[in-house]
Amino acid sequence: MNDFLRGKREKEPRLAELVRGREPILAPGAYDALSARMIEQAGFPAVYMTGFGTSASLLGRPDVGLLTMSQMVDNARRIAQAVGVPVIADADTGYGNPLNVIRTVQEYELAGVSAIHIEDQVTPKKCGHMENKQVIPAAEMAEKIRAAVEARRSSDFLIIARTDARAGEGLENALRRARAYQEAGADILFIEAPQSKEEVAQIARAFPNVPLLFNWAEGGKTPPITLSRLKELGYRIVIFPISTLLAAAKAMRAALAEIKAQGTPAQMFADRTAFQEFNEMIGLREIQELEKRFAAKTRHYAGKMDD
Numbered sequence: 001m002n003d004f005l006r007g008k009r010e011k012e013p014r015l016a017e018l019v020r021g022r023e024p025i026l027a028p029g030a031y032d033a034l035s036a037r038m039i040e041q042a043g044f045p046a047v048y049m050t051g052f053g054t055s056a057s058l059l060g061r062p063d064v065g066l067l068t069m070s071q072m073v074d075n076a077r078r079i080a081q082a083v084g085v086p087v088i089a090d091a092d093t094g095y096g097n098p099l100n101v102i103r104t105v106q107e108y109e110l111a112g113v114s115a116i117h118i119e120d121q122v123t124p125k126k127c128g129h130m131e132n133k134q135v136i137p138a139a140e141m142a143e144k145i146r147a148a149v150e151a152r153r154s155s156d157f158l159i160i161a162r163t164d165a166r167a168g169e170g171l172e173n174a175l176r177r178a179r180a181y182q183e184a185g186a187d188i189l190f191i192e193a194p195q196s197k198e199e200v201a202q203i204a205r206a207f208p209n210v211p212l213l214f215n216w217a218e219g220g221k222t223p224p225i226t227l228s229r230l231k232e233l234g235y236r237i238v239i240f241p242i243s244t245l246l247a248a249a250k251a252m253r254a255a256l257a258e259i260k261a262q263g264t265p266a267q268m269f270a271d272r273t274a275f276q277e278f279n280e281m282i283g284l285r286e287i288q289e290l291e292k293r294f295a296a297k298t299r300h301y302a303g304k305m306d307d
Contacts, residue, residue, distance in 0.1 A: 029242055031244070065125045122136055211237070
């Protein structure tokens with residue numbers, strides 16, 4: 001069926017099935033519907049809605065807790081409707097206490113995403129690789145996770161518990177927090193910003209039979225690690241939250257510099273996506289097929305109204 005007509009709301013395969021698979025799930029970051037479509041077309045099994053990229057694209061501002069839950073959900077909805085693969089979405093701190101978390105889960109689930117991660121930072125939060133992060137008490141966060149698990153309508157909607165305690169409390173406390181969040185019902189654990197390859201391995205050893213998420217953030221506090229090593233350690237999801245955003249920013253700067261210097265972008269045409277190719281990428285052919293399918297009836301009804 002035509003994807004535009006279908007709305008692409010059913011995610012196949014389900015994320016829960018992918019997590020149980022043998023290969024790690026690679027989920028590049030999408031900051032809007034266009035970047036999400038490009039990720040899907042590149043053949044990735046899942047899309048990650050980045051909060052960092054959402055803040056940058058919607059507000060032109062850094063990821064320091066400026067976006068509301070409604071703004072984040074609206075972006076998640078547009079991304080989920082643009083693709084047929086599962087979407088994992090950033091849900092920041094859950095936007096309040098356990099009651100707020102309940103509504104957050106309900107809204108994201110209705111938006112069509114397959115999983116959200118909730119973190120234990122205070123509000124307003126900061127990007128996980130920034131300085132001076134603060135966390136709430138572990139027991140308070142555990143209650144948020146319990147509320148999230150109870151609020152979801154389907155067990156296929158996965159709850160990812162993220163702890164940012166490594167920066168302020170050390171790795172051992174971060175591991176203790178993650179264990180408490182697992183006991184509260186989290187499906188996947190996300191220990192943010194380990195600061196060495198040994199810490200990445202230590203996290204994996206601490207949770208040998210628990211799905212783990214690894215954040216491959218360029219320029220962040222965690223050193224680059226190969227996919228083969230992450231697979232060996234047992235990480236199930238690897239997100240790349242800012243790869244597409246940084247690449248797009250560099251390309252746009254280059255195009256703007258060319259126009260500023262030369263008066264036109266003519267010299268850059270050879271290195272850019274062709275107009276027709278771009279239209280194909282965003283589904284113009286699907287729209288044209290629908291126009292042909294419904295055009296005759298549209299003209300018929302328009303004639304009746306004129307009569």
